[in-house]
Amino acid sequence: MELRQLRYFVAIVDHGSLSRAARALHVAQPALTQQIRQLEEELGAQLLHRSAQGVVSTDAGKTFHEHAQAILKQVEDARSAVAQSADKPAGTVALGIPQSVSNVLALPMLTAVRTSYPDISLQITEELTGNLTEQLKSGRINLAVLFDDGQLGAFAGAPLVEEDMMFITRAGSRFAPKGRSIALRKAAAVPMILPGLQHGVRPRIESIVRRAGLSLSQVIDINSVAILKSALLADIGATILPVAPMMSEIEHGELQAFPLNGAAISRTVVLCWSRNIPLTNAGNALKNLVMTVSGELCASGRWPGARSLHGA
Template sequence: MELRQFKYFLAIVENKSLSRAAEHLHVAQSALSKQLAELESELGVQLLSRSRNGVTTTEAGKVFYEYAQGITKQISDARAAVLRSSDAVVGSVVVALPQSVAATIAMPLMRAVSRRYPNILFHLNEELTGNMADQLLLGRVDIAVFTETMPSRDIVFTPLVEEAFVLMHSPQDPIAPAPGDISLDEAVAQPLVLPSAQHGHCTRWIVDDALKRAGLPPQRIAAEINSVYVLKSAVEAGIGPTIMPLGLAQREVEEGRLVAHRIASTDVVRVLGLCVSRHLPTSNAKLAICRLISDVLRDLCESGQWSGGRYLGAVAQRGR
């Protein structure tokens, strides 16, 4: 397989049409069709289905598309690396953040990258947590800020921040607990609004594990919502309470739209850190962004902008 075939295939899928892809690539449509036919022949599978409405990926095509994106990115990064001096901090870096982290660190991180590394082409993706390990392993993402739930045989995890969870409910909740700290048992007294188990690695899984450790039954669910913003709105509207890190709803609590209770359990916490693939090369740009993420998270915790966050990076590094 040639790099050109990967690029042609990606263009066809993303433009949903051979003619539009040919126009985008400035090549003849017949040449594009020939390259696609050779690619499908070499793989021994059909990658695309054609119809009057354009082209769609087959199941095999969907798998190949994921790999093709990662492969073309790695080749592009390799080309940039060899064309620059060994100490240059240039190239592209893709960082993935789960929804439950993006609200806190996305803008401070983007501002820091723009200020400190203007020659890095920085991409920031907000992802559902169930997709992030695959994105890293396929090479489509360079760095993820996540919990230590990805497979250690493939992913290197460096802990940076610890966050305690709180019970969050509407001020109008008629059966909410009295002000002050509450037990884990009290926190799950009502059916909760939570992300689905498939996409709740950074939140739902923490709650599930804490209940299991405490010998409590699984929580009852009022609704499953895989959007942090919609989930907070649902809690504010009285659909049910939730358990989440305080930093996720700091503004709503300060404005009196939500009420938070600290949960007296050392198990209802999450540790966030850097996740990178063990199998992909590390560029100067990638190392620089890893260090910058650590600096940004430390500054947010120490300045109080990350409510409930405790920086662990320096401790983690000393222990290595």
């Protein structure tokens, strides 16, 4: 198996066509076809379905595509590590950010990188935390913002912030409490709109509810922050989440947030990287920049409900 075969295969999948991949790679299409055939023979599996409309990955091809991307990424990182200098980091760094954090962290990071490290190309991936964990393990991303659920031992990490969670409803909702806060017992009895179990915040909420001797009466699983907001605005339930991803709607008076009485719920946000795959100079520079930016966001109030743990 050769690196060029991996590059060819990834290009074909990404372009969805042998002819388009051949043009992008500046390789004759028959030569490209031959290399993929040799790769399939070596692996003993068909990787692509070919048709007049183009090509799509088989199940085996989808699995191999993930590994091929990770291998090519690590090869590129190795080249960058050798070529770049410590005083002027350069290269590509992939940072994974959960949906519930991207609203507050993504744009400040892009701005900070352009200002501090113009030779670094930052690639931001927004995903569910479960997906980010798998991508970090495989080396497809270099850094990931994750939530400490007690299962981050496979990674090296640095705590970023402690983020409070609140009871959030539509403004004037029938589920809103009469006062300025709500007891966890009453919150648990309301129909809850929550991310799925693969999302880092959900196990944390359910664990605290169980510890209080309670259970959630009804849960609607929604794994999209945008759709979750729409469901809140439609008043089909309430949620328990950090306020950061809802801040725009709260400031415009569309949603309202209430502290929880009796059992404070928070989550620890951690910046993680692989213990087995070394970070390049650019990766280390970005690691430090994420910690600096998150601290500045907390200090300025631009990360609402969050307390910096940098240096903790």
